[in-house]
Amino acid sequence: MTSAAQLQTRAERIVGIVVLLLLVLGPIGNTVFGSFWVNGILTQSLWLGIAAMSLIFLSAYGGMVSLCQVSLYGISALVLANVVTSGQTKGLHLGWSPWVGVVLAITITTVIGVAFGALASRSFGIYFLMLTLTLAVLTNYFFGQVTLLSGFGGVGGIQSHTPSLIGNPNLEPDRLYYVSLVVGIVVYLAIRYLVRTPFGVTLQGVRDDPVRMASLGYNVSLHRMVAFGFAAFVASLAGILFGWWNDTINPGTVNLSSVIALLVIAVIGSLFRLEGAWVGAFAYVYINNEVENHNWTVPWLGGTFNTMIGVIFLAIVCLSPGGLLGIWGSCFEWLSRRFPTSSPRLATAAAGTTESAPPSVEGTDR
């Protein structure tokens, strides 16, 4: 009596536990893959995954494909850098305690996120996408122009002002890695919880039919705005981890290519499932690393990593809008069609109720 959905859930549980165990043992990978493994691949995948999760949360449960999550984590890292650093660096270099920096980074980013959300929450579908892209690029200009806070060269030296829990991530990368892992898991569980609360269910109602939800008396814009603020909160966590990991924050962190990189990560993983954030982030970081290590170029076209990832991105969007996890899900559907174990009607009925069925982003376009 195993339907495709049950089989998939079971397989995912096993895969999830195995991956989690591997991640806990991550630092051992350094001896297998080289010293860059934890700091260069895993930690980067983890904080990028958290940032991507804020994008996927909005797209999967709010029907909003936002392109300014990168700006939000950039703002968070910028606040952190301005507050904690001191001495020779640019920026405000207030030199306050690292934990004050964390709190301020989260607060200010969330407030700005709510403001962005207030601006964007009345737009839907493609308008929302464009508006958030515009906000993202304007944020990039803001970083470049405002020399009081950042300027073109950005602010550096965050790593010498981390909390004692983290230490200097350059010398002891494992600590930051485990913190990122814990934060990532907590964020994941928090979102899983949030979407089951009345707020989360209403948000999904808004995603599927904003007009109907409005006529039922729900404040559509408010729900989308609050969801956007929550996503900004998640992005601010990613920004803090990024600040500790990268040591510097400059306009390049929030430029258009970074914006598109995060979108690529989310789409490759899956725009409709939270787990896709990690899958996409790991795939992106790993491929990028391999291409740079081996200096690969695209045969007879020229171009390097961006051409390759662009082609992968294009192929995924054309062939499997649900991303790699969509392909994974289709494998189980194919299996159940190929080897029907119970009555087919039962299997499809069960498949229809699984939460992995991608909700249509297009449903909110109008």
Place this chain on the structure above:
Amino acid sequence: MGAREVLRRTPLALTVFAIAIGLIYILFVTKALPNTGAGGYWRTTNFGSAVSDPTDFLYTVLDSVTFAGLLFIVASGFTLIFGLMRTVNMAHGSFFLIGGYIAYDVQQSMTTSSGFGLTSAQVGWWQWIVPAIVACAAVAVIGLAMQQAFLRWNQGQEIRQALITIAVSLILADQMIAHWGGLEKNIAFPNDVGTGTAFIKLGGLSYGWSRMFILLVAIGIGVGLWLWLHKTRIGMVIRAGVDDRHMVSALGVNVQLVFALSFLVGSALAGFGGVMGGSFAGLAPEVDGQWLLNALVVVIIGGMGSLGGAAVGALLFAFVSNFSGLYLPTTSNQCCTQYSVIFTFALLAFVLALRPLGLFGRPA
């Protein structure tokens, strides 16, 4: 008047108030920077007020209007494609840049250049017009190919189409770096309107012909597009398609052909914008992103799919960015022109608070 009514009118009141303050500040209040250059106070600006320094004020106005011309050329192609097909072409900036690069290559091969940048003195009219035509044609073909290969079969899935065009722009950007490198390339305007070689007398002002040329061409394109859309049969079909695609195709019009045509024209306009932009400011990686943003801001302000909206949006955007860049106080090195980008944010916020679909936007 209830509280809700007050709340509803607040954005409009705030907008009017902000515009009035800004105008009064620029026209009367500001003072020129002292010659010692040792900073100033809250009302010192680069030029001082319009009343005391009308020349620089008029130059800024002219610069804004001519920049708006370039913005309009690029944004009109974007809005034409969106208006008919609801397709947001995120590769518009890439089309802009690739058009410029193609024109650059053609111009280099048409002149006896030694590989260095050309100056306008070396370039005649044909050595600018032929590259422009080649670039427009090439970009139009690229755009059409993209539309036929990737966008035609998922018409109506707007987000998916936007993602596809983002993927194309990612690939194109990397390819352009691979083929044209990272150094800035410049196309030269023909000698008669060259940058720094030709000037036009406007009253007492001497103004560069190159910017005037951009403005005149933009007006020409605007009038041409208007005539095409409003006075020809095919334009009539396009306008009908904007209103009701399904009805038009039910009436026996080959909508796919109309789609292809408008994509062709829209892409060609992006390419032509690239030729203009490359002659005016230069071509380099990341210019594609800047111009995608410019087109986006203009059409979001003006309203997606509206030609008049693109013109108004271009003017507003150009005026706000130029004036905030030059007429904010310069009380020290730190303040305040560096905050000019905030004014673009504010413009966007005000317009969207007043009209979520842009000034001339209509619901789909």
